[in-house]
Amino acid sequence: MSKGTNDLVDILVAKLKRRQLVGSSAVAQATLKLLIVVISKNNWSKANDLLNLVRSVGQRLIEANPTELAIGNIVRRVLHVIREEFRDAEASSKSDDHSEFQTVPLTTSSSMYNLLSETGSDDKEYTHASHNLRSDIIQEVRDIRIELDTIYENIKNQATNHIHSNEIIMTIGRSRTVEEFLKMASSKRKFHVLVAETAPSYLGQQMALELSKAGIEATVIPDSAVFAVMSRVNKVILGTHAVLANGGLVAISGTHMMAAAAKHHSIPVVVCTGLYKLSPLYPHDEDSFNVVMNPDAVLGFEEGDLMEKVTVTNPYYDYVSPEFVNLFITNQGGHPPSYLYRLIVENYDPNDHTFDPLA
């Protein structure tokens, strides 16, 4: 890797480590920006070189903050794009050189057709030297960037399909996606939003403030009142930090409680999320991908005598299992949790779930 890009990677790693850069969206943008530089500024001739390069950068970024799943997702998207480009290039060169009748290899390993064929030898295909590929790949990666930029647009345009007049909507925490979604709906419809205050970060209070600024009728309720008022709610709309392969959510703490209350009252739970938050990783236990924060917000550090006697854990996220979610609204439309596997296969290559160097 060239010195310049290495420095850039170092800077981003340091920022991620020090938690100066947090939040799925910010992290995804920064990762993609860095990868564009890595692809364009480094020498590579074979596909495997490029894949390994991107993988090694991705590995470092993920280790810097393993709980920001968006980093891995973006790296996997880029790897997927690279593989596709090489496949296309190969296919076109083959079809140019040889017979017109040779079948073009299916672009993804996602089809039923490929499922039955062997996949292990996949990597070796990409070792051919390539021409003009660099600009093609960069163009494709730029497309991902455009997709990231237009995510809020695409999601909020579906708002009027889901929110109807005089509904009572409940949400928790502060999610930009949900915020835009609700604001968009409010331009056409009149509805009421209940926001759980989301202790100890109290992001829900900020959310309610933002919504009321946009002219939406918003009420802050304490987290403890979520169950009590749930029966009056028509729909729960949630933001999330990440969506896991099984359709489970890693979302701000309190979400699980809200989703469970909604299930009890048979209230539909809708999750608004960009596709970049969809991770092919699977939660092996409820603590994976969680962040335990400083207990200061729960029990002040000043309370010295008490502090020694109690252990305070302040988890930032909740794991919400997929059976609590009724619908995902992504930038590609609405999907039930059972459809997520399909999105994962379409967007990521199964060889990229871990970033160990390729053979």
Add this chain to the structure above:
Amino acid sequence: MPPKEKVESTEQVLQAVILADSFDERFQPITLETARCLLPLCNVPLISYTFEFLAVAGVQEVFVFCCSHSDKVKAFVKKYEKSSNMKINTIVSQELMSVGDAMRELDAKQLIDTDFILVTGDVVSNMKLDQVLEEHRARRQADKSAIMTMVLKKASPQHRSRSVGDGSLFVLDQGSKECLHYQPVKAFKSTREDRRMTMNMEIFDKHPEIQLRNDLIDCQVDICSVEVPALFTENFDYQDIRADFVHGILTSDLLGKTIHFHEVSDVYAARVRSTQMYDAVSKDIISRWTFPMVPDSNLQVGDCYEYRRGLVYKEKSVVLSRTCVVEEKVVIGANTQIDEMAVLSNCVIGKNCVIGANVKIDNAYIWDNVVIKDNCVVQHSIIANDAVLEQGVTINKGCLISFKVTVGANTTVPAYSRLTALAEGEDDDSDAELISDPAVVGATGRGRSFTEAEGSDDEDEVEDPKNKQVSMLAFDMSELMLSAKEQEDSASDFESEASDLEEDLISPEEELDREVAATLDRAFQDGHDVDIAVLELNTLRMATFSNFKEMRKRVIPGVLKHIDPVAKPGSGKTAKEILNRWGSLVGKMIHDEEDQLDGAYILQRACATLYQDVAQAQRVFAPALRYFYDEDILEEDAILEWYHSEKSQQGTDIEKKLREVAAPMIQHLEQSDSEESDDEDDEEDEDSE
């Protein structure tokens, strides 16, 4: 990339100075072999936390001053610099003896050209300094004499992260954020000067409102202007940044400089000043108060800790046996192996350690490459790199086991031992042969007990040894008191240090409470004469400079306490019997009419507080009042005045009920009174309504 643009857009390079040397010997013998700032704290060298703290603050250039073991510090810094985006310069000077020397060196070399951050190499903090820096710069713009901003953190007096024995008293003006006076506070004030503080009276003239604060952790993070090093050069006798410099600047009229403070509350900041603080800060890190500087953030390149429930941090390569128990708050470094049935709790274990079967480790800090064989017990101690504990060793609390020490099989190391494997009388070059002490490390052990060189502390001539003790690892305050008590028993001199000590620790009132109770108990138990008890109480009164009122307040309840309201006559515990025996003791505390009135109030209150049940209280109160009247301890006038006063009619229900109990007696008194003088009759009648 945005970060780069950001760097260039700031007009000045932010500089910081780290004083990597501590200039004291609290970690000896471990610091004989390595620098203080390189000691691992949760398996990461201490100075890494400081670097990280500065990097987050946006510091671009760091100067590290080091003195002892400078080669090791230099090597570490060189390695660290590669992975960080700061420029780190090491300045080595063997002559540095104090903070003051370092600052003078800094001034001489003219390395600093702008405001800088001054920290010690043992600061652990997750605070962001931008706000402090902004405040400091704004103040500097307005007033050139504001030369320094200290960052202080609020914490309760008994907080574990407060360094015991390094207290400090700040006099602050909250309005102007100015520090007006500074006074270091020792844990044990053995001399008179230690207990007093002299403050310039002018402070009160200039500042309408001031605060005297002892609830601040001073983590010695200072924003200094360029004048600070120069001032150290001018005042060549300044050694310590706080006790000398801050105190000196604030008390000097000539300089006209001011020092400000910034109080932080929701962030973490502490200094690893002593082994006690090492323990406290380690626990804070494990409990995630320092977030994001926690083990699973993997500050060190190559680390790979994972967080698990119960605040357990484990490297991926750790081998845990099937039956070992990892309780809560444990950090385990890479390639460490834990054998069957071992129990770990509240501890940090370094890289490449081997922990044998049935080992119990609690509260201990075990560094790299340590071997602990089967059946060992380690409590609240630090065990440095490459140490070996053979089978069945017990390490009691507060021990420091230095590098490469071997403790032989089945040895018990007493509490607060310090063991070293360095030969006596040399520092680094091991020409001299190490003479192992089998009494300490066992027959097959390697090492000797470390004793601090005498007279090494020639600067603070009369340092109280206790002040050193309290900052030690696992030091228990209660033990110190115990030994003080022992001293008192053996010492005939009343003004002994021990009694002095007790005065410091408890307020005079509590002390008097305790003493009076003890005297009375003794008198009751041993059946002293009343006269002797009175003599003892009077001596006590004079010794504690208290008056009879204070004594009454304690003696009356003290006597009443011994009455058993349900005892049968003849048991020696009824009100009558106790009062007959001891009542005159109360009499000796009552002299004039005012005393009598006061006595009556105390009697009422005492009965009400001693007995929860009204009937019981009445059964004590009535005979007591009767007795005091009969014995002329409380005279008629006093009782009447008490009965009619407003004070006796207020108070708790029981107190009111007690007053009613006295009503027949009052009636009787008034009747006999009216017989004597008819002309007062009308007046009395009015009163009694």
